[in-house]
Amino acid sequence: MKRLSAFNVVSLTLGFSFLYLPIVLLILYSFNAGRSVAVWGGWSTKWYGSVFENDQLLDAAWVTLQVGVLSASVATVLGTLAALALARYGRFRGRTLFSAMVYAPLVMPEVITGLSLLLLFVAVNLDRGFWTIVLSHITFTMCFVAVVVQSRLASFDRSVEEAAMDLGCTPFVTFFRITLPIILPAVISGWMLAFTLSLDDLVIASFTTGPGATTLPMKIYSDVRLGVKPEINAVCSLMVGVVTIAVVIASIMTKRQEVERERAERAALAGR
Amino acid sequence: MSAKTLGPVRRKFAPWDDPSSKPLIEIRQVTKNFGSFTAVDDVSLNIYEREFFALLGPSGCGKTTLMRMLAGFEEPSAGQIIIGGQDMAGIPPHKRPVNMMFQSYALFPHMNVEKNIAFGLEMDKLPKGEIAARVQEMLKLVKLEQFAHRKPHQLSGGQRQRVALARAIAKRPKVLLLDEPLGALDKKLREETQFELLDLQMQLGMTFVIVTHDQDEAMTMADRIAVMDKGQFVQISPPAELYEHPQTKYVADFIGDINLLEGRVTKNERGRITLDSDVTGGVIDVHADSSAGAGDKAWFALRPEKAAISLLPPNDPQTNCAHGTVWDIGYVGDISVYHVRLDQGGSMRASIANTSRVVERPITWEDKVYLTWTPDSGVVLTK
Ligand SMILES: Nc1ncnc2c1ncn2[C@@H]1O[C@H](COP(=O)(O)OP(=O)(O)OP(=O)(O)O)[C@@H](O)[C@H]1O
Ligand SMILES: [Mg+2]
Numbered sequence: 001m002k003r004l005s006a007f008n009v010v011s012l013t014l015g016f017s018f019l020y021l022p023i024v025l026l027i028l029y030s031f032n033a034g035r036s037v038a039v040w041g042g043w044s045t046k047w048y049g050s051v052f053e054n055d056q057l058l059d060a061a062w063v064t065l066q067v068g069v070l071s072a073s074v075a076t077v078l079g080t081l082a083a084l085a086l087a088r089y090g091r092f093r094g095r096t097l098f099s100a101m102v103y104a105p106l107v108m109p110e111v112i113t114g115l116s117l118l119l120l121f122v123a124v125n126l127d128r129g130f131w132t133i134v135l136s137h138i139t140f141t142m143c144f145v146a147v148v149v150q151s152r153l154a155s156f157d158r159s160v161e162e163a164a165m166d167l168g169c170t171p172f173v174t175f176f177r178i179t180l181p182i183i184l185p186a187v188i189s190g191w192m193l194a195f196t197l198s199l200d201d202l203v204i205a206s207f208t209t210g211p212g213a214t215t216l217p218m219k220i221y222s223d224v225r226l227g228v229k230p231e232i233n234a235v236c237s238l239m240v241g242v243v244t245i246a247v248v249i250a251s252i253m254t255k256r257q258e259v260e261r262e263r264a265e266r267a268a269l270a271g272r
Numbered sequence: 273m274s275a276k277t278l279g280p281v282r283r284k285f286a287p288w289d290d291p292s293s294k295p296l297i298e299i300r301q302v303t304k305n306f307g308s309f310t311a312v313d314d315v316s317l318n319i320y321e322r323e324f325f326a327l328l329g330p331s332g333c334g335k336t337t338l339m340r341m342l343a344g345f346e347e348p349s350a351g352q353i354i355i356g357g358q359d360m361a362g363i364p365p366h367k368r369p370v371n372m373m374f375q376s377y378a379l380f381p382h383m384n385v386e387k388n389i390a391f392g393l394e395m396d397k398l399p400k401g402e403i404a405a406r407v408q409e410m411l412k413l414v415k416l417e418q419f420a421h422r423k424p425h426q427l428s429g430g431q432r433q434r435v436a437l438a439r440a441i442a443k444r445p446k447v448l449l450l451d452e453p454l455g456a457l458d459k460k461l462r463e464e465t466q467f468e469l470l471d472l473q474m475q476l477g478m479t480f481v482i483v484t485h486d487q488d489e490a491m492t493m494a495d496r497i498a499v500m501d502k503g504q505f506v507q508i509s510p511p512a513e514l515y516e517h518p519q520t521k522y523v524a525d526f527i528g529d530i531n532l533l534e535g536r537v538t539k540n541e542r543g544r545i546t547l548d549s550d551v552t553g554g555v556i557d558v559h560a561d562s563s564a565g566a567g568d569k570a571w572f573a574l575r576p577e578k579a580a581i582s583l584l585p586p587n588d589p590q591t592n593c594a595h596g597t598v599w600d601i602g603y604v605g606d607i608s609v610y611h612v613r614l615d616q617g618g619s620m621r622a623s624i625a626n627t628s629r630v631v632e633r634p635i636t637w638e639d640k641v642y643l644t645w646t647p648d649s650g651v652v653l654t655k
Contacts, residue, residue, distance in 0.1 A: 157376070157378065159374050159376050159378035160378045160379075160380060160381070162343075162345050162365065162374070162378065163372075163374055163378035163379075163380070163439075164380070164391065165364070165365040165366045166343055166344075166345075166365050166366070166370075166371055166372050167366075167371065167391055167392030167395055167439070167443065168366050168392055168395035168396060168443070169366055169391075169395050170366055171364075171366075173395075178380060181382045182381060182382055
């Protein structure tokens, strides 16, 4: 392997500090014994204890989790269906328009998405609250799922489905027994993406929420406006922890699958 | 040798000559266009029950496309496909009485070998015990018993091909479509599998349509062979007839090795044709049927093994004789192929069986030789 030059070391350090210094500081200060956010007062884990006694924070976390799971699940179903329609049914009329419209929310400013959803909910006279947040999160995350699943479908060998049908399988059963299991990893990553997007959305949730439904990012944001408490640092560190664990598990799973596959291939070649 | 080791005895089987027999598969003037490209061009064909039918042709001539239309993955742009008396138009693949083995294998990557083979049987809702028995039987047939729990990506190419074959056969369909089923197997395994296939066909009375690039395979296995070119059938005949009586230069050239000697017909009287040939510098006398009339340009087609080679001139060097110089000798184990540069220009090949190892004066490079043949050893082709 090539040795790292001094230049590479410096640029790596700078890049990573730029990315992670704020988060490191945040985590560090969540262990601060003092009440002040900026002055170090010795080590302590007491803020973590007080997080778990703060009902408001816990409620917000619970709402966020529910919104995340519900919206990610529905978005995954809808996004997968959209991806299938785009990848499969060739050149149906309006395909270009449809695909552009599926992808547009990817680049749409969140403020606009949030505002337009708010207008819609007001227009149809929907009571704003938990369900409107779920609906809006479905709307903005499903296009991400569609993108992830469609890129998997692009390399999907359709003859496998044909073989299933040739063996007497109806198209409907073929989808569940053949297509879905094969694209499942992509569908799961789509779900995870949707879930994390929902988890840390502040803007759209703020627009579409109503009384009684406060997500964790909203709660944190409103608390911080009254002054940063070390408790908040602890909550944020916990969120960082949850997301990190999820990402690490996901990548370990992918890596292990790859390794296993490679080993099996070698074994097959050696012992044929 | 017992009858068993000799394998199934091929009885006389020629329903295509019998106007009263009903075909199992009828392909009527079927055309398939992909955009402006015509992959299959107005073909008609009848395939009979229990027939072993082979499709032979160069890459891209439309063999797979024809198969896919039979299996129901492509709708013909024009024409009709009838299987078992039923018009297949609009009938989806899972409702057709045919199974196809894919050229690309199309194994289910998330299922192991056993599950792959069992899939079609599960779709038929067979009882569990019977499925297990049938899967074992298939694994044995394709010699993959110890690989039953491997996933497709853990198999070699030839093993995958055998799984695909087993999966298609397991359902014992009335019609089995095999798209190059044995291409990735070594010679020995291929011959064994060919034999098993024939045996299976005999036992179960299935009808096979097989695509192959291997002429020998088509010749040894098929009842009839269709030679395809550019989306059309050039000739449909039993193997021996295809070899001995090709109808066009294309078929003659495609099947086996052949010498094509150009000439002009001077006489065609009830199966006795005479050609003047610049290539031999004399006349060619042929006993064969041909529509060629006097004055037509035609080709005399002669298999290399039907030409005799000699250092001495024959009695009549003006008739059915060409002379030249040995330019190359190919030694292929049981036969030797002599490439001869003719004195009049052009070249010919003659193959001689290496029956005796001691030859008093072997023919060798640069020798002046005479090639001769009898009037009934070749055919006259006009196109
Ligand atoms: N879906 C398609 N769209 C456009 N052209 C196609 C399509 N499928 C096949 N073709 C064309 O039709 C022609 C015949 O293809 P086909 O697969 O039937 O060939 P083949 O005889 O099976 O060849 P090979 O021996 O290489 O398998 C080819 O020129 C191919 O490019
Ligand atoms: Mg093909």
